Amino acid sequence: MPVYRSVYLTPGVYRQPQPAENDDIRLVRTDVAGFVGFAERGPLPRPGATADELRATAVRLTSWQQFLTTFGGFMPYSYLAYTVRAFFDNGGTTCYVVRVAALMPEKSFLRPRTAFFALPSAPVNESGDAFAAPATAGDSELTILGSSPSRRGEISAGDLIEVRDEGATEHLMVVERENNRIRLARKLSYKYSEGAILSKYEPALVVTATSAGNWANRIKLTVTPLTTGDFVEEFALRVTLTPGLDPSRAVEEEFYHRLSLTKGPFYAPDHVNNLSNLITVDVIEYSPLGSRLFIGSGSLASGAVQLQGGQDGLSEVSIEDFTGGDGDFRGLRLIEEVDEVAILCAPDAVFVPPVAFSVPKSPPADPCARRPDTKELPPPADDDTAVPPTLDTVSIYRAMIDQCERLRYRVAILDYPETKRMASDLQDWKNKNFLTRFGAIYYPWLKVPDPLEIEGLTRRVPAAGHVAGVYARIDNQFGVGRPPANAALEFVTDVTDDITDLDQQNLNPFGINAIRSFPGRGIRVWGARSLARDNDSDWLFIHVRRLMSMIEKSVEVSTRWAVFEPNDFALRRTLVHSLSIFLEAIWRTGALKGAKPSDGFYVKCDETNNPPAVIDVGRFVCEVGVAVAAPMEFLVFEIHQDPVTANLVET
DSSP: OOOOOOOOOOOOOOOOOOOOOOOOOOOOOOOEEEEEEOOOOOOOOTTTTTTTHHTTTTTEEESSSHHHHHSSSSSSTTTTTHHHHHHTTOOOOOOEEOOOOOOOOGGGGOOOOOOOOEEEEEOOOOOOOOOOOSTTTOOEEEEEOOOOOOOOOOOOTTOOEEEEETEEEEEEEEEEEEEEEEEEEEEOSSSSOOTOOOEEEEEEEEEEEESSSGGGEEEEEEEEEESSSSSSSSOOOOOEEESOOOOSOOOEEEEEEEESSSSTTBBBBHHHHHHHHEEEEOOTTTTTTSSOOOOSSSSSTTTEOOOOOOOOTTEEEHHHHOOOOOOSSSSHHHHHTTTOOOEEEOGGGGGOSEEEESSSSOSSSTSOOOOOOEEEEOOTTTTOOOOOOOOHHHHHHHHHHHHHHOOOOOEEEOOOTTTOOOOOHHHHHHHOOOTTTTTEESSSSSSETTTOOSSSSEEEEHHHHHHHHHHHHHHHTHHHHHHHHSSSSOOOOOEEOOOOHHHHHTTGGGGGGEEETTTTTTTEEEBBBBBTTTTOOGGGGGGHHHHHHEEEEEHHHHHHTTSOOSSSHHHHHHHHHHHHHHHHHHHHTOOOOSSSSSHHHEESSSSSTOOOOHHHHOOOEEEEEEOOOOOSOOOOOOEEEEESSEEEEOO
8 A cells, every 4th residue: 555645844856656546347338329320410421531520420419309409300211310219218318329321422412411501792793694494493403505704703613693584583502513514502493594694692601501411401591780781791690490390399599699700709600600509600701802791682682591402312322321341430330439339229221211191280170080191201392312212121230230249248229121020021031131149129110109290190110219228227227137128118109010929929939029018017028039049048138148248348448457467366366356346246136146146156366277377478367157147038827726636737
């Protein structure tokens, strides 16, 4: 034990001894989930970003409200938001979310795009260029026939342009130019003649959404000049995000009372970029007319404009966008970098378009009447990339299992494609593709309340998020050694398929965990099997794998202090003591077998497994054995009736 001096008498330099590092073994968390899927908004991996920037796109969340703020709400073409909501409602406290989109499609204009708008500084003199309009109104491409008489009049990506023809005028952003063809941020509202006039504005302030997606096309900017005249340097700005299809979401608003385009106490980027959850701004200081907003007859004449050009970029999503790879930080590869994650879910791996929604949304006058029929839900009018394709679920799930088996300290919760309804189909699909002790499958899907009313008042969603929440709740209440079963589910109204005892006889032996509805007891997880092979009986239950992973990782992390310590009797005794205390605490929770600690575990670390030959090569051997308590999966009662002449037994 180091001795500390309380009084120093001689002037000089003294070395303060440091106490030894705590050699107790501490439990690692097993309740943290990782979700990969489609989101309304949120960060996406950026080409050319540093490794730290890429890792930051796996966002740590501790509440459903944080998900809403960062990733938006429910989407017609995704299950991710429903799954994360279910995770938190069922007892989850911490998760990581990675957003997926088509980051490397063959056609660049199909990538996710961030909505933006250039508030004008001044109009450039009309170039006189005419263009050939597409054959039908509403297209988002124009063809320039002539050429600009001045370099300033040339149109390129990022420009705000004005299209004018016989009383019809529109202001649109240009997102791409190739030769004489330009691609617009949104579709044209009118059908223009070939003689229409095309001109552009000099930008003063470029406003950009905080993340890609068509969600930001609903952002409205209201500019209020604080000085008179057509050109202003100071202004107030109101930013309004109106709800999309979700009527339960409130309008998001931000208001900036005084902003300036010149550097000083009211400089716009300093105020907006540090505070806004919706936009960022960039002052174009190289503008030849100075930093002033043009409020005259341009796009700001009415005082309100909307961001343009945002798109989800989901139409060309590939397997690689979900899985990533070596050096390819996308999807599951980003979750792999998060050491804290212990539960892995990818709910959108089983998403299959098209989506159907009920019309009208208002309930019938007679509450007992049949709800209206459904029809296909079209994508947003300003985003042709909003609908993802049908993906190869098996490839994504195999990547999840591969990650769990390599890292050893996490498990995957898998969902069946909803097309698999018969028990024989479920068994065949599982046995052909997934046999691992590091995963579990649950059946059937669940019905959850849906403010979008896509399928009515409820929507069918996969159960991974609900089950992950149950894992977390059981871990935090009782410990990871307790089977995550016989637990009631929240954020659910019904199951999509009622499982009977006879049905479960065809599921349980094949490692397919049922979710069942019991009158008076709610909807419960009614199974705790893993996907282990039939001859791998030691890992029959998923909590056994998770308990062993927790023990292994806790020991690995907490004993790093012992590396390079002298390999002697003192070190061995210290580790035996620490491990014994650690395992006894687990035994006391009921996770290990036996009426006394020695029945549930042992720790061997002495001269017998650390002879001089082992010590001389720098090795240290510590053998640990544990006996995991088996769950009571089948409760059997024997009822004896003993009349005078017979002994009847009913079980």
